[in-house]
Amino acid sequence: MKLVLIKPTIGRPEHSLYIDEARMEPLNLGVLAALTPADIDLTMYDDRCEPIPYHLPADLVAMTVETYTARRSYEIADEYRRRGVRVVMGGVHPTFVPEECAAHADSLFIGDAETGWAELIEDAKRGALKPMYKGEPGRPQTGVLTRRDIYEGKGYLPVSLMQYSRGCRFTCEFCAVTKYFDRKHHLRAIDETVREIESQKRKLVFFVDDNIASNREALKDLCRALIPLRINWVSQASLDITTDAEAMKLMADSGCLGHIMGFESITRASVKEARKAPNMGKFDTYETQIRILREHGFQTWAAFTLGYDNDTVDSVRATLDFALKNRFTFAAFNILMPYPNTPFYDKLTEQGRHLYDGKWWLHPQYRFNDAAFVPAQMTPEQLTGVCYEARKEFNRIPSLLWRFSDLKTNMRTIRRMSAFWQFTPVFRREVFKKHGMVFGHFGHK
Ligand code: B12
Ligand code: SF4
Incomplete structure (x- = not known):
């Protein structure tokens, strides 16, 4: 299964393109990558500094969504879903306003990913994603080190x-x-x-x-x-x-x-x-x-x-x-x-x-x-x-x-x-x- 992780940007200036020069590593995606079973082929795209290559193969797209990036997240999600790719959203915004995000995603992840992400991946592999998964907020990254290889070449x-x-x-x-x-x-x-x-x-x-x-x-x-x-x-x-x-x-x-x-x-x-x-x-x-x-x-x-x-x-x-x-x-x-x-x-x-x-x-x-x-x-x-x-x-x-x-x-x-x-x-x-x-x-x- 090909998993694509995405960090969406906020938007762009009125009349030009935008590259966020102050961008830092998206830690949540490094943690998500670390929690993902090793047999899954994964890539990360950072919308703050690179175009999203919608044409490349993907089976599941996982996005981290904050209130500021919600609008852009929905644009990206809609485009992937139009192409038949399943989308899951997680983070603070889906956790707080799930009903809004649900209109743009196949599945939502509420709360912290440490518990529940492995189950979601298994369901995705079987083509049986549930509409919602819940992870309890708790200790960060128990037994897991952030996967920093996904940050390489992104200019953080x-x-x-x-x-x-x-x-x-x-x-x-x-x-x-x-x-x-x-x-x-x-x-x-x-x-x-x-x-x-x-x-x-x-x-x-x-x-x-x-x-x-x-x-x-x-x-x-x-x-x-x-x-x-x-x-x-x-x-x-x-x-x-x-x-x-x-x-x-x-x-x-x-x-x-x-x-x-x-x-x-x-x-x-x-x-x-x-x-x-x-x-x-x-x-x-x-x-x-x-x-x-x-x-x-x-x-x-x-x-x-x-x-x-x-x-x-x-x-x-x-x-x-x-x-x-x-x-x-x-x-x-x-x-x-x-x-x-x-x-x-x-x-x-x-x-x-x-x-x-x-x-x-x-x-x-x-x-x-x-x-x-x-x-x-x-x-x-x-x-x-x-x-x-x-x-x-x-x-x-x-x-x-x-x-x-x-x-x-x-x-x-x-x-x-x-x-x-x-x-x-x-x-x-x-x-x-x-x-x-x-x-x-x-x-x-
Ligand atoms: C570090 C940080 C920053 C850093 C950014 C670092 C970076 N990588 O770019 C800095 C200081 C630059 C920053 C800036 C801002 N931030 Co800030 N930031 C944080 C902070 C404190 C920690 C985020 C973090 O990395 N946590 C560690 C990771 C591992 O945890 P996590 O993101 O929560 O992810 C876990 C779960 O949420 C879940 N999860 C997350 N995404 C996904 C996706 C999927 C698919 C799944 C399954 C699970 C999942 O699993 C993860 C692992 O358990 C959060 C507070 C918070 N607790 O979220 C505020 C927070 C996200 N920031 C906030 C805000 C408002 C901002 C600013 C807009 C402030 C401003 N006015 O300028 C700016 C701009 C943000 C932007 N989008 O550009 C708000 C957002 C509120 C909201 N409703 O969206 C928060 C929640 C702070 C708050 N007190 O309210 N921020
Ligand atoms: S002191 Fe705690 S509750 Fe208050 S703004 Fe900071 S993180 Fe939020």
Whole structure:
């Protein structure tokens, strides 16, 4: 049986083609490949950087689908199915809105693939696919190493993606992770995580854990195991970890360069509205947390979500000033987005504040980075505009140089300097390329 794995792209700019220069290895497809029995002939296509060769033989197509890539996924699936090829979809979007995806797939996979994928493959071989399979969210990759051979030649950023844990104990209102993992945090065995690092050549690792700081003791155990490996690593961590001096030191000692950290908002009222518990401790507009991060030399990617009921055009501009003042290595000025099956989505439904019929990801008029709901103190256009303005200002060349010249973080060591120049300009370019993108390749239809 010939199995084709596909990572769909989001879409394309209004009048040109699009290649995602910041593309990273699709870990879920490497895991899926590893879980696939050895007698299956498999290939992976990444729609972010190569055309899908529909004409080549395929018996089963398996796609990973997020809300942002749903529209494009349906286009690809429809084309394969028109040619008589069976399609299965899995990932966060099919798990949350199966009824929508079912119209474009022969079979859906709900939840994590570790349990259930082998059964699906067996059924596919016999020509007896069931309409739906369910895998329980749980420990990542028990006994399985990611198949990295499928990434070769695809031009991914030079960083190896892997996972130590899944899920998060917090319940932020906008986050899709809480419902998916039901607030549970699942750990991969440390020796298997170490084996995964040793099984590949790169010395820079991105642990794509939803929140690597969700279980502090487990994080410390990981750091202790990483120290002898002499790698550098980055991940995603909640800000409350700065209150744990031992964890901070262990992270620094084990080669951590920094994290993507959800600051979300610089006003306490909005942090409360977001139910962002890890940011709610002593609220001195993050002065203490940022000081501690800087003392450890962390290169922080600050993530903001903008458009809370307390937010105004001026508060978004103040967020930009805050990000520049603190010279973050990178900052994402994301508009608060209603992802399906989140408490934020349900709140907007109750309040009748959705735009684009509540399905922005399918709407032909919706463009990447547009507000998809009616904010309380701005028009949707104002929110879209001021967030774009913040991205533009933050990414101006003088701002890039100002951020780089921080002796405590980006200029602290040669390794950090090179990490800054290797990644920040690419992310910066993508911000502009992605802005206003049409979803799918035939977005106007
Ligand atoms: C790492 C990561 C990133 C990386 C991307 C890395 C890469 N390879 O490109 C970075 C930081 C760049 C990123 C960017 C963004 N991300 Co992101 N990201 C993640 C994160 C934390 C982990 C994903 C991961 O690799 N997990 C490890 C793999 C092994 O697990 P998995 O993907 O869940 O796959 C398992 C199952 O879902 C299932 N499965 C998945 N696909 C399939 C397919 C089949 C056929 C089957 C059978 C099973 C199956 O089996 C897998 C193994 O168990 C997730 C959170 C999450 N838990 O999903 C958010 C997440 C996917 N991201 C999200 C978002 C919103 C974004 C952004 C849009 C943010 C922004 N505003 O810019 C961007 C753009 C995304 C894009 N499509 O271009 C949201 C998506 C919400 C949604 N409803 O779709 C998530 C869920 C985070 C959240 N808190 O809500 N992201
Ligand atoms: S801390 Fe991060 S991963 Fe955890 S629920 Fe909040 S946004 Fe999601």
